[in-house]
Amino acid sequence: MHDIRFIRETPAAFDAGLARRGLAPLSAEILALDEQSRSIKTQLQQGQARRNEASKAIGQAMAARDMAKADALKAEVAALKEGAPALEAQDKAVGDALTAMLAAIPNLPADDVPQGADEADNVEVSRWGTPRDFDFPPQDHADFGPALGLDFEGGAKLSGARFTALRGQMARLHRALAQYMLDTQTGANGYEEVNPPLLVRDEALFGTGQLPKFAEDLFRTTDGRWLIPTAEVSLTNLVADHIVPTDSLPIRLTALTPCFRSEAGSAGRDTRGFIRQHQFEKVELVAIAKPEQSEVEHERMCAAAEGILQALDLPYRKMLLCIGDMGFGARKTWDLEVWLPSQATYREISSVSNCGDFQARRMNARYKPEGEKQTRFLHTLNGSGLAVGRTLVAVLENYQQADGSVTVPDVLAPYMGGITKLEPR
Template sequence: MHDIRALRADPDGFDADLARRGLAPVAASVLALDEERRAAQTATQQRQTRRNALAKEIGAIKRQKGDSAAQEAEARTLREEMEQLDAKAQALDTEVRAALAVIPNRLDPAVPPGTDETANIVVHERGTPRNFAFTPKQHFELGEAMTQNGQPQMDFATASKLSGARFVLLRGGIARLERALGQFMLDMHVNDHGYTETQVPVLVSEPAMYGTDKLPKFADQSFCTREGFWLVPTAEVPLTASVMGDILDEARLPVRMTALSLCFRSEAGSAGRDVRGMLRQHQFEKVEMVSVVAPEDSEAEHERMTACAERVLELLEIPFRRMALCAGDTGFGASRTFDLEAWLPGQQAWREISSCSNTRDFQARRMNARYRPQGGGSPVFVHTLNGSGLAVGRTLIAVMENWQNEDGSVTVPPVLRPYMSGLEKLI
């Protein structure tokens, strides 16, 4: 959410940032609404001033037993005009807020130019893709061939019978491997990286979704219940919104939280994309990291968070690369984003497995989250950051494809074996 005062102060800068994202300018139209609203408010104040003066005149006339009918008629007219102007100002205020709510975050100057993912820049690459002596299979080919009691361990057909497309039912060793991945990631972020483990609701209110910039922009990509609860698209929503409306003591910062949760996305607009396999699902698990920090610390926190996500891939021995997203590919609420892409040998492609974003004070303004400086003074908006640490289903895909064997089995990465009672191979 943007402060209208910032837009008034730098309309050209706002439009220039939108142009970097490939979007049309909005400053003139929003400021025109704002000016009309302010004019209505000024007219209301002028009429209130005149009514106050009339009240004194009417009092003086009545004390002298005179006729105040003309003044009283003018006062009634002014009251009616004030009611109309007040309604107009409120309607315009709603329009201004609605317009500001759909303007994306301002971009960090370091964000590279470009209109889509083809302009993203490789920051660094870690690990060497394995040289297979056979043609590697995709994860769904491996998973559907593995069986448990005569049924596929990765079962899309049964999931479709239960729920429709873009769901999967996991059994046996593959189900256990997914559970192990989530536990491994949580343990690492808590024990090694200092995040506080948090169990969060997966049904949240509209203010929580709005405060974390998921509404109104992404309403068509989310699920809403009849009762008005929203299913979380990511644990970023409840974790970040946990400080909604709060004024934190500066001594509490940074606040670092992590959660393993179910996530739900309608995948609107993705028809025909990744229809096979687990890459794009309506329901999936993800380990999320969220940080709440003082403004001067957010850039360093962004680097720290991204490194925490990278460490997961390093220990799983999965080749990956860090991408700096270009202006046109940076998300609505983000000022700057790093994506981590894992190498999938079955696809012979790099695929996103984590996204780490610095939203600066964009979310904090929407949910009124502030901190009180230790040196005194007025409360200041915090900066919030979020990152996948990692998407569990996509990490399962990466493990299966990178650790597969010619006979169709999958070797369990050594770091995961303690979570699987020492099991070394899935068959």
């Protein structure tokens, strides 16, 4: 959600931000609705003030036995009262239209976000690790994974395309990765573990920006709730409609949850394998911060995600997303892309975004700076630390052996119950 005061005071700067997003100027249309809304509110306030004044005058006229004046005042109050519902309905209609318009506009990009149309224009920031030099042609996980417990057929039989069952040693490796990530983010990196609801109301998805624009990407239950596409929704909304104590900031939260996405916009992409599923698990990181803390938190969160890849010895690169590839609610995003030998390229495994006060305005999440009377909106950040399924794919492909087995990374040994290698069945 955007600050209407900012648009009033700096319409040219707002339109310039929209232009960087590839959108036409909207400040004039927004300000016209805003002016109409304020005019109607003024009429309502003036009408109420006049009703109060006339009601008081009625008593005075009756006390003075001036019945003609009293009757005239009564008629005026009745007319004001009769006209109020129409004005109130108009006020609501204009207010709803203004809110809907503001809610449909994406966040304005930070100044250092590069221009660009799509992922081809993203900027590489750094690389870590060296891709392994295989002495055999590396295989796609979709080809050798089934012998290790990736049951694509079983998952599809149960639920359809983009569902997979993990069995035996594969399920154990997946669980080990998830637990290692969660233990690292809570222990070494100081994020508070949360076990949040997986079903949320409309308001929660509106708050983080998935609704109303991206409803088709979500799964909805018959009672009107939604399955979360990411724990970002549940974690960030824990501060919705709150004035958060300043001394508790920044708040750092993490959760390991299933995530559910319809993948409506990904037809034909990653149809093989375990990369793009309707149901997957992810360790999510969320930070709630004061504005002056958010850039440092962004760096910190990205480092927390990178640390998992480094511990697993998985080569990756850090990308600064261009405006055309950046999400609706983000003002700046880094992607971490892990090396996949079968594709001989880097693929996204984590997105770490600073949303500024965009989500906080939608959620009405605030804090009161020390010594100030007025509250301010918080800044929110989110990132994957990491997507468990994609990390599983990266481990399988980078640690595969010529005989079809997969060596288990050393840091996962405590979670694997003595299993050091996944063997074909």
